[in-house]
Amino acid sequence: MTDLRLVIFDVDGTLVDSQADILAAMGVAFDAAGLVAPGRAEVLGIVGLSLPEAFARLVPAADAETRAHMTAAYKGAYADLRQRQSVDASSPLYPGVRSVLDALDAQPGMLLGIATGKSRRGLRAVLEGHGLAGRFVTTQTADDHPSKPHPAMIAAALAETGCDPRAAVMVGDTEYDMAMARAAGVTAIGVGWGYHDRARLGAAHHLIAGIDELPPLLDLVWEDA
Structure with missing residues (x-):
């Protein structure tokens, strides 16, 4: 060794x-799919997983196209939030x-x-x-x-x-x-x-x-x- x-x-x-941005971006993703976002504890419970796996767990009944749409919406929202404020803030x-x-x-x-x-x-x-x-x-x-x-x-x-x-x-x-x-x-x-x-x-x-x-x-x- x-x-x-x-x-x-x-x-x-x-x-x-980064929980504030994670929760906000997740809200946008669920809105984009016409779904009600889960609560804070459930969202933070999947932090660490890749987004496809996270949405597979959060919305197991959704089809692959819907989950892909949610993943894209989350990424866009998260990037937008990052541009609005400094990393120190977000x-x-x-x-x-x-x-x-x-x-x-x-x-x-x-x-x-x-x-x-x-x-x-x-x-x-x-x-x-x-x-x-x-x-x-x-x-x-x-x-x-x-x-x-x-x-x-x-x-x-x-x-x-x-x-x-x-x-x-x-x-x-x-x-x-x-x-x-x-x-x-x-x-x-x-x-x-x-x-x-x-x-x-x-x-x-x-x-x-x-x-x-x-x-x-x-x-x-x-x-x-």
């Missing part, structure tokens, strides 16, 4: 709080995230990555808006992989960085992140400030209540590696 270490982050609900970083990313990035051999259900365009907007575009050496999105919890995103991140699964962790707020990590053979770290409550994070190897707990936890995870 090399000396490299890889910390892979989810985005929505882990690094940034998808603010959670408190402490920037300083922890800075601290991890400064450690020799520590690599940072992304595995997200967002599109490549959406991820680019968030990272550029927060001045983080060059921070992550590997970025995996829903455009290029099956939806979480399929392990393809993590497998690609490991291949791109040359890291062994034992030298990698996945940090996320949903059960899909934890299941993906387990399937890929990496350590699953669940966060307590996101969109799934702790009861849904049972597959996590570790849980943290604040982002400041991550660096010392990583020391423990890798102390014998």
Whole structure:
């Protein structure tokens, strides 16, 4: 195993709080199909899945054409919302995230990555808006992989960085992140400030209540590696 270490982050609900735009865009998507949008908890419960999979779960009785129409409406609405206001306003970083990313990035051999259900365009907007575009050496999105919890995103991140699964962790707020990590053979770290409550994070190897707990936890995870 090399000396490299890889910390892979989810985005929505882990690094940034984008729920206002997610809920608004979902409302537009359901309006476009003439349907009543589900409540906040149900919508946030599917965050992390790719949009086709999310709509398959939210409107299982709808045909493929309707779901495709809803997916397009959601993407258009989300992009429109992003243009109306800054990323800091629409998808603010959670408190402490920037300083922890800075601290991890400064450690020799520590690599940072992304595995997200967002599109490549959406991820680019968030990272550029927060001045983080060059921070992550590997970025995996829903455009290029099956939806979480399929392990393809993590497998690609490991291949791109040359890291062994034992030298990698996945940090996320949903059960899909934890299941993906387990399937890929990496350590699953669940966060307590996101969109799934702790009861849904049972597959996590570790849980943290604040982002400041991550660096010392990583020391423990890798102390014998």
